[in-house]
Amino acid sequence: MAQLDLRRKLSILADAAKYDASCASSGTSKRSSADGKGLGSTEGMGICHAYTPDGRCVSLLKILLTNFCVYDCAYCINRVSSNVERARFSVEEVVKLTLDFYRRNYIEGLFLSSGIIRSGDYTMEQLVRVARSLREDHQFRGYIHLKLIPEADPLLVEEAGLYADRLSANIELPRDEAIRRLAPQKDPGVIKKAMGQVRLKVEAARPGKKDRAKPPKFAPAGQSTQLIVGADGAPDTEIMARSASLYGGYGLKRVYYSAFSPIPDSSAILPVSRPPLMREHRLYQADWLMRFYGFSAPEIGQSATDGMLDLAIDPKLAWALNSREQFPVDVNSAPREMLLRVPGLGVKSVNRMIQVRRWKALRLEDVGRLTRSVDKIRPFITALDWTPGGLTDAVDLRQRIAPERPPEQLSLF
Amino acid sequence: MRVETLAHEIDIDGWRAAARRLRLAGVAPENARFRVAGSGQGGLLDQIEETPVEAAPAPAFAVPKAFLDLAGEVILHRSADRFDLMYRLLWRLRDEPNLMRITTDRDVADALERAKNVSRASHKMKAFVRFRRIEDQAGEAWVAWFEPAHRVLEKTAGFFVRRFATMRWSILTPDGSAMWDGESLAFGPPATRDMAPDGDAVEDYWKTYYASTFNPARLKTKTMQGEMPKRYWKNLPEASLIPELTALSAVRTTTMVEAAPTPVNARLARAVAPDARVSGSVDDVVAATLPELDRAIQGCRRCPLWRDATQGVCGEGPRQAKLMVVGEQPGDQEDLAGKPFVGPAGQVFNAALEDAGIDRADVYVTNAVKHFKHEPRGKRRLHKTPNAGEVTACRWWLDQERRLVKPKVILALGGTAGLGVLGRKPAVTRERGQPIALEDGATGLITVHPSYLLRLPDEAGRVRERAAFVEDLKAVRRLL
Ligand code: SF4
Ligand code: SF4
Numbered sequence: 022m023a024q025l026d027l028r029r030k031l032s033i034l035a036d037a038a039k040y041d042a043s044c045a046s047s048g049t050s051k052r053s054s055a056d057g058k059g060l061g062s063t064e065g066m067g068i069c070h071a072y073t074p075d076g077r078c079v080s081l082l083k084i085l086l087t088n089f090c091v092y093d094c095a096y097c098i099n100r101v102s103s104n105v106e107r108a109r110f111s112v113e114e115v116v117k118l119t120l121d122f123y124r125r126n127y128i129e130g131l132f133l134s135s136g137i138i139r140s141g142d143y144t145m146e147q148l149v150r151v152a153r154s155l156r157e158d159h160q161f162r163g164y165i166h167l168k169l170i171p172e173a174d175p176l177l178v179e180e181a182g183l184y185a186d187r188l189s190a191n192i193e194l195p196r197d198e199a200i201r202r203l204a205p206q207k208d209p210g211v212i213k214k215a216m217g218q219v220r221l222k223v224e225a226a227r228p229g230k231k232d233r234a235k236p237p238k239f240a241p242a243g244q245s246t247q248l249i250v251g252a253d254g255a256p257d258t259e260i261m262a263r264s265a266s267l268y269g270g271y272g273l274k275r276v277y278y279s280a281f282s283p284i285p286d287s288s289a290i291l292p293v294s295r296p297p298l299m300r301e302h303r304l305y306q307a308d309w310l311m312r313f314y315g316f317s318a319p320e321i322g323q324s325a326t327d328g329m330l331d332l333a334i335d336p337k338l339a340w341a342l343n344s345r346e347q348f349p350v351d352v353n354s355a356p357r358e359m360l361l362r363v364p365g366l367g368v369k370s371v372n373r374m375i376q377v378r379r380w381k382a383l384r385l386e387d388v389g390r391l392t393r394s395v396d397k398i399r400p401f402i403t404a405l406d407w408t409p410g411g412l413t414d415a416v417d418l419r420q421r422i423a424p425e426r427p428p429e430q431l432s433l434f
Numbered sequence: 435m436r437v438e439t440l441a442h443e444i445d446i447d448g449w450r451a452a453a454r455r456l457r458l459a460g461v462a463p464e465n466a467r468f469r470v471a472g473s474g475q476g477g478l479l480d481q482i483e484e485t486p487v488e489a490a491p492a493p494a495f496a497v498p499k500a501f502l503d504l505a506g507e508v509i510l511h512r513s514a515d516r517f518d519l520m521y522r523l524l525w526r527l528r529d530e531p532n533l534m535r536i537t538t539d540r541d542v543a544d545a546l547e548r549a550k551n552v553s554r555a556s557h558k559m560k561a562f563v564r565f566r567r568i569e570d571q572a573g574e575a576w577v578a579w580f581e582p583a584h585r586v587l588e589k590t591a592g593f594f595v596r597r598f599a600t601m602r603w604s605i606l607t608p609d610g611s612a613m614w615d616g617e618s619l620a621f622g623p624p625a626t627r628d629m630a631p632d633g634d635a636v637e638d639y640w641k642t643y644y645a646s647t648f649n650p651a652r653l654k655t656k657t658m659q660g661e662m663p664k665r666y667w668k669n670l671p672e673a674s675l676i677p678e679l680t681a682l683s684a685v686r687t688t689t690m691v692e693a694a695p696t697p698v699n700a701r702l703a704r705a706v707a708p709d710a711r712v713s714g715s716v717d718d719v720v721a722a723t724l725p726e727l728d729r730a731i732q733g734c735r736r737c738p739l740w741r742d743a744t745q746g747v748c749g750e751g752p753r754q755a756k757l758m759v760v761g762e763q764p765g766d767q768e769d770l771a772g773k774p775f776v777g778p779a780g781q782v783f784n785a786a787l788e789d790a791g792i793d794r795a796d797v798y799v800t801n802a803v804k805h806f807k808h809e810p811r812g813k814r815r816l817h818k819t820p821n822a823g824e825v826t827a828c829r830w831w832l833d834q835e836r837r838l839v840k841p842k843v844i845l846a847l848g849g850t851a852g853l854g855v856l857g858r859k860p861a862v863t864r865e866r867g868q869p870i871a872l873e874d875g876a877t878g879l880i881t882v883h884p885s886y887l888l889r890l891p892d893e894a895g896r897v898r899e900r901a902a903f904v905e906d907l908k909a910v911r912r913l914l
Contacts, residue, residue: 028642035646053596057616062597068561069661071672073648074680076657083647091707101706102698121636122643124576124601125565137707197741201711208710210732213744217770266742269810270769282651283687289695295687296651317811373537380532387538 025108031118033108037088037099038134040284041191042247042277043166044069046080046129049186049242052162059160061123061130063186067164068129081132081166082122086110086147090136094204095288096193096252096281099136103286109138112150119155123163130164130186131155137206141172149177152184169244171207171215178215182222182239187274190215191247195263199253203291216271219244223272243274250304251281251297256328261307261318268312278304303330310337313368314361334423338364341401348401348413352383364422365397397422437467440517443609444585445470446509450502453521463525468517497527500534507549510585519545555583556590562666563594563605566634576603579630580669585609588621595619606630637671644672650683651690720834724753727834731804737827739805739820744769749800749835756914757792758841758876759783760832761801762850762883766815769806775799779885783847786884786900790907798839802846802854803828825853836874843913844876845906848883867906869913877913881906 025033047067054060069078087109088099098105110118119131133151137144148167155161167181169190181188190212194200197209219240226239246267248260255263264276280296287293307330310316314337324331324339331339341348341364350359352374360371370391374383377391385407389395400412400422412418436459438452449468456466505520523541527533536542565576576598582590587605591612594605604613606625613620658676667673717736721727731746740746747764750773767777775783787794802825808815820828832854836844846852852860856870860880870878881903890896 028639031639032642032646035643039647039649054599055596057599060598060600062593064593064596066557068557070561071644071670072658072662073644074655074658074676074683075649075652076654076661077647077649077652078661079644079647082643084643091705093702093706102702104696104699118639122640124598125567125634125636125640126563126578126598127640205709205711206707210745211710214772217744217772221767221770265810268813269808269815270742270744272813280652282649283690285690286693286696287690293691293693295691298652298654312812377536377538380535381538383538390538390540390543 027114027118030108030110030114031084033106034084034086034088034110037105037136038083038085038132040098040279040282041083041132041134042077042279043189043245043275044078044080044083044132045187045242045245045275046164046166047242048274049164050238054160054162059162060120061161061163063129063162063164070127070129080129081164082119082128082130083132084110084115084118084134086115086133086135086144086151087138088136089138091139092137092204092206094193094207095290096203096249096284098284098286100288102288105286112147112154115151116154116159119163120159120161123161128163130161130166132166132168134168135170137170137172141170142174142177145170145173145177145181149181149184152181156184164242166242169215169219171212173215175218178218179222179239182219182226183237185240186242187244188219188240189245189247190219192263192267193247193249194253195248195255195260196253199255203253213270216244216246216267216273220271244271245273245275245277246271247277247279249281250278250301252291256325257300257304257307257330258318258322258325258328260304261311261321264308265311265318276308278308299332300330303332303336307336310340315358316340316362334419335364337362338397338422342419345414349403349409350401351403352388353378353405363398363401365392365394365401367392435465435467436461437469440468440470443470444509444588446506449505449509449517449520453524456521457524457528463518463522466518466521468521497524498531498534501527504534504545504549507552508545510552510555510589511548512584513548516548519548552584552586552589556586558583558663558666559586559590560593562662562670564669564671565598565603566631567636568631572602574602576601577630578603578605579625579627580605580607581665582607582609583663583665587612591619591621641672641675645675645679648679650679650686653680653683655680717830721838724748724835724838727831727838731831734804734831736830737824739803739807739824742808742810743805745772746804747772747774747801747806748804748831749798749839750774751798751800751839752796753839755796755798755839756842757796757910758798758800758836758839758844759847760844760851760855761799761847762885763801763803763820764806765817765885766806766808769808774801778888779883782884782887782900786904786907789904790911792907792911798835798841800832800835802832802851804831820850822853822859825850826857829854829857836876840874841876843879843910844872845879845881845910847881848886851883852880867909879906879910879913 045067049063051064053062067080069080071079073079089107089109090099091101093100093102122128133148135144135148152165152167165185166187167185169178169188171190192212194203200207200209222239223243226236228236267273267276278301280298280301282296283293307321310321311318321336321340324343330336350363357371357375360366373391382405385404388398388404392398400409400418436456440448501523508516508520519541523545533539533542537546559580559582563578563580565578568575568577587607587610595614602616604611606629608624611622611625613622716730716733719730721730728748731748734740734746747768764774765777768774784794803820807818807820809818844855846855849859849862855878862880862882865880872878887896887900887903890899
């Protein structure tokens with residue numbers, strides 16, 4: 022085989038990695054090189070060093086070690102049956118690229134994944150070698166996200182957690198049946214077991230009150246996973262239920278939703294169409310409602326039609342329109358949990374309201390100053406100088422807040 | 435009109451001293467002006483400027499720390515009227531001591547908004563500075579030219595020190611420059627673009643990466659511009675690619691969507707890994723050994739509980755155990771670890787076992803139901819009691835464990851376990867401790883589930899109930 026030059030490899034292996042939506046670099050332990058050794062730092066908040074025209078953040082050098090793969094996952098550009106050009110980095114090449122990019126302030130660190138070559142163990146071992154070299158040979162203090170190969174030996178996973186800030190295994194499909202059909206070499210049970218193992222290790226590494234000695238570090242930024250939306254026919258409610266179960270079971274930091282996107286040389290058994298970006302957006306909103314606003318998956322699902330969230334309005338507004346009996350809410354006395362349920366009020370606005378109302382009673386104008394637009398909020402609240410009267414229960418409330426128009430397209434097609 | 439002169443644009447100490455003088459002299463905001471030395475921005479005001487009479491050392495004037503912190507940020511904002519806004523807030527603070535908390539106030543909201551813009555500018559500086567490599571007599575060094583949206587160079591330089599402490603670097607901006615020599619940070623005069631290098635060999639790799647990581651099927655240029663405003667583009671090497679990537683994306687996507695599937699790669703037949711799952715159902719497996727039973731349970735679909743659980747948790751213990759203990763179901767920890775009785779209730783149980791003089795290594799422990807029934811609640815999973823249908827479905831496996839282990843005594847912990855063992859729901863309090871002859875010749879006994887001991891609210895009750903539980907275990911030991 023002809024030797025590919027490094028730039029060509031980079032192009033192939035970045036292209037092969039881009040369908041993984043995760044690019045987070047936040048929430049890990051604080052480190053720096055201010056002690057005059059090594060390179061890099063992490064300060065809690067991640068940094069997006071660039072944005073590509075798809076609106077996605079570029080925070081990490083996100084590449085595969087190789088796109089050779091012995092699995093045949095129908096939705097994946099790297100599946101064994103696809104005809105894409107293949108390439109493989111050496112461990113040293115990945116290390117050098119990471120350091121070269123990092124020194125120029127292009128990236129926060131590395132997100133390394135790989136196709137399965139030879140075996141799960143072998144593949145995981147290669148990923149660990151890169152991380153070990155960065156950390157030990159180069160004292161790299163930046164962020165490292167390693168893909169977890171679920172089939173790999175627990176000892177390798179343990180080593181990976183020692184070097185990596187974050188680990189992730191992608192479950193990809195909301196339905197186990199679909200995994201069996203579209204990714205026949207993968208076993209959802211094995212993926213879940215690997216995530217369970219990571220959770221136990223992350224928890225064991227958290228210093229307890231009683232521990233005097235600090236336990237060894239293990240993936241301080243936790244674990245995440247990704248679900249593809251629109252490849253297996255699972256409706257939104259099923260996706261949300263799967264997410265809720267993953268968050269609860271494995272203490273995931275994030276579940277990423279990735280609208281199934283056409284790939285070059287796609288498989289004949291999957292629909293090739295434009296990615297359902299609006300659907301993906303609504304699922305992210307629902308996910309936020311579950312994580313930061315105290316909603317449960319079934320609550321959000323109440324307003325779904327045939328299991329699908331409304332594409333025209335956001336899931337919180339949809340819920341509120343369906344639960345009018347709970348409104349209006351008095352912004353001067355309502356508890357935090359209820360304020361969080363008011364459409365158009367975000368966590369920050371709610372916190373500020375609670376602070377301000379200790380000193381003065383809120384008027385509609387004050388609410389307006391704390392939020393982007395008061396129009397959507399007005400029907401659901403009362404303030405010192407405002408009561409919505411019959412507006413809350415108006416039959417055409419939806420029309421008034423969100424006039425019917427073709428669902429907003431998030432792309433330029 | 436009183437005019438105060440500050441040494442430079444972000445002279446916060448000068449502003450504080452001046453504002454304090456004005457405030458103590460009772461100069462109202464509309465009569466106070468601030469100018470920056472050498473900026474000439476005073477215009478006409480320059481002529482009427484009076485050298486401030488040095489006021490006698492003024493008595494301390496207390497302002498909330500929140501105000502000082504905010505002023506320190508707002509002064510970095512490029513707006514010309516920022517000093518006036520800050521002074522207006524200071525002026526009002528005497529009569530409205532809680533003003534800073536009222537974030538709905540027009541002035542406070544304005545100041546907060548400007549501070550937010552400053553903080554954003556600082557964050558974007560951390561993101562968008564691009565170093566280029568040079569070599570000088572001392573070796574390798576790194577230089578960046580950057581144009582920050584607000585005057586955040588000094589505020590942000592520390593970040594680069596912490597991150598790149600072992601590199602020699604300079605960041606040049608129109609407001610000033612920052613230099614790190616590996617040991618100390620120095621600030622210098624404003625710079626111009628031509629003082630920075632105009633290229634770096636690695637930039638081509640970076641552009642290759644940027645172009646390849648972009649997915650043309652998901653064009654969202656508005657989001658991109660919201661996060662990476664155009665004003666920064668001219669100093670970002672990768673930004674030169676944006677017009678072309680954007681323009682070609684529609685064509686590239688259409689090509690992908692319309693392309694006919696190609697024949698599968700010949701590698702498929704040669705290289706593909708075997709399927710993960712054997713097809714066919716394992717629900718009716720009759721196992722000859724415990725490991726075989728464990729494998730079958732992993733694939734069981736006799737009831738819906740497998741779906742949300744991590745794995746089936748088979749019993750554990752010696753094949754020849756005289757005592758089999760049956761719990762309700764695996765809990766959160768058991769589900770993750772794949773082992774029975776390792777969570778909090780398991781620990782209570784182990785301790786009680788030891789007190790009763792039974793060696794845990796001699797006991798076969800299992801559950802009536804092999805998958806964890808629960809309900810997700812945020813980052814936790816709440817235990818849910820399995821229903822009679824699920825327990826009955828799962829007796830298929832419990833019965834096989836009994837057949838393979840052939841224990842002399844079976845201890846059921848709680849009502850659900852009792853249902854699994856007896857096939858009928860027992861009245862735990864009434865039947866507790868009474869030997870029951872089972873069909874397979876073993877002796878059955880019932881007691882409470884150890885999680886019951888964990889749930890008791892008062893200490894006295896816990897001690898009493900625990901003692902009773904240990905007594906039950908001792909009675910079991912006598913039967914062995
Ligand atoms: S294992 Fe599946 S998803 Fe992962 S690279 Fe291989 S084909 Fe793609
Ligand atoms: S709980 Fe029992 S019956 Fe239900 S799926 Fe699991 S092993 Fe099968």
